Amino acid sequence: MRTALILLLLLGLAAVPGSLIPQRTQNPMKVSEYFKNSPTLSQWMDKFSLFDVYGSPWFSAIYILLFISLIGCVLPRTLEHFKTLRALPPMVPKNLDRMEHFDSWEAKGDELESARKWFAKKGFRTLEIDGAISAEKGYIRESGNLFFHLALILILLGISFSSLFGMRGEAILNVGERFVNTPTSYDSLQYGKLYKEGDLPPFTITIDKFVAKYNVETNAPEDYTLNVSLSEDDLTKSSKKIIKVNSPLTLGNTKIYLQANGYSPVVTVRDSKGNVAFQGPVPFLPQDGNLRSIGAIKVPDADPQIGFVGSFVPTYARSNGNGAISVFPEALDPRLLLSAWVGNLGLDSGVPQSVYRIDTSSMKQVGLKSLKPGESFTYPQGSIVFEGYQQWVNLQIVNDPGKNFALLGGIVAILGLLASLFTRRRRLWIRVGNRVEVAGLAKNAAPGLEVEVKEFIAMLKGEK
Amino acid sequence: MSRTWAFLSNYLVYSAMAVYTLSFFAHAIETAWAVRITEEKSEQTLDYKRTEKVARIATAMMILGFLLLVAGVIARGISAGRVPWGNMYEFSITGAMAFSGAYLAALRKYDLRWLGLLVSIAVLLTLGTAVAVLYRPSAPLVPALKSTWLVIHVSAAIISGGVFLLANTIAAAYLYLDSMEAKGERTAWAKRLPSLEVLDQLSYRLVAFVFPLWTFAVIAGAIWAESAWGRYWGWDPKETWAFITWVAYAAYLHARVTVGWRGRKAAWLCLFAGSTFLFNYVYVNVWGTGKHTYSGL
């Protein structure tokens, strides 16, 4: 029991660092910032998995130990409880007057019979020997408690099941684009050890329309509505669906969530001869509530390679300190601010790069420009046209087969808790000879027994 | 129309503060008047018969303040066209309402009037901070908050919080009284407090009573997260601290029921668990990052 208690507290303690230090699974950008700002410290912290606390060996060790200790304790108790449930209460003790709530008075004769009836009505389990009844009630406390602890095991099993058989992926799509559910369509895709790629259900989703509504006073978003066309198995037929933030699209075991959104400036890049080197929307990453977004347009096929470090503001304004800012999240007066770089984009170096940034260390800046839709910018190596913008949405696609076990575990846990915290195990005894003797005993000195004994006595004396 | 309701709500919250202030003074007077110096022994004793009337006024004011606050919270909800739990100002006024509501509910069952002074100060401080620092104009919800689960999850969490904090206050009173008794006599004021044993039991009962509700709040949050974000648990700072609070209270219940801790050790553990709840509220809302940053600050 000590061990379980210590492990339980340890688990709480172990969860703390993950809430104070940025975690890779939630905020990879912050983590890379950490590495940039203090490389040596970060490397040490990384050795102790401080950027992956909840997947770290030491965190797993604590909860696995806790659950081993839980199983080790709960299983034997469950078996024992099964026996108790079938056993009769122990015999009436010899000296009732040493027990709590003892009372005794002159017998009239019918007490035993009334006691029998009362116990039966109240659902006590009784053992009667030689004019004495031993009655017990409240086994549900232990049952509830066992259910609660077993439910915790069930929750853990559900979580493990999901991580083995589940999948989770994300894809950024511009309005108008089509998503085909194959591994290569995803920007990121993780699946459990026992999930097979072929298990991805066949469907395609076309992003028809995305509408974001904002409050004109607070600039806060009020509603996001995504309209899509969905084709399942038979790819020739499609149906219209709506996805909102709190209402994902459900396809069997797979759910599709609307996760994030932003703007993609649409550009056309030409080389010095006027040939189109790149054309299309490029998703930019929002930086604040008014959707000032940053991004990178990389044109590796141009000669020399060219890249644009950009910033998109949906509703343009100038601020004294910060240059261009956005004052409203809707695109009322959009601008694209670009700085053009020529040289080696470093895409072949094998080091993975963020799609929103450019490593300009081996590049040369050739120009700087702010564009309105329709405007273009010409520099010695070519030109770029800011055609307009498109919106993008981030879809999260999830198959989580264990979550229903976890949910069931949660429900059983609450019911078990209620049963175990609001009931109590107690015994009542009565012996009738010349005198009537009554006493009671509650496990863990649980309160409330006194009232029950008084009620019992009042009934026996015929006062009620 | 919505502005009128928002204005009315502010007005009600200010009135509630005024009435809680009256309640605070009535509780203070009650305590001060009850102390008498007996002539022969120049010893302090307490005579609560004399102050029964003031005590009744203090409780009546508390009830009135609570009702005004309930009305204020409801008006705020009407003004925004939703449940009034969208930012930290709203959490704070609702939290203060839950805390004094928990006190009044417990008062029906136990003689807790000695606590009234502390409760009224705490409510006044919370409302004062809310009005002075946290106030934001009434506005609709961001899309992630638009869900029935907001009502279910947040109301369960706020009620749990109110009761947890009440249990904390009682545990603190226990520790205070205990250190006083260790030094010798209780001061006159403290004579009003029940025995250490009663305090100990009381904070345990409150925790045992709301622990299932808190468990439910956490699970409801997980269900909601599943429908809004596609995962029911993601170790977001707010989720992490809700879990820590849950573990801390489970440890407290274990320590009491199975290890048999009573008294000081249990009271400290109770205070520790309660402070993880407060930490979650203040730190994660104000300085934290993550998906749960709705404070509007």
Ligand code: HEM
């Ligand atoms: C190895 C692990 C564990 C063991 C051996 C264990 C054992 C016990 C026992 C013997 C009781 C007392 C039952 C009674 O009052 O009749 C109990 C109660 C309880 N346990 Fe555990 N437990 C373990 C883990 C946990 C965990 C992980 C949690 C939750 C976070 C938890 C939460 C509770 C709660 C809330 C109670 C109810 C306390 C009460 O009845 O007042 N336990 N446990």
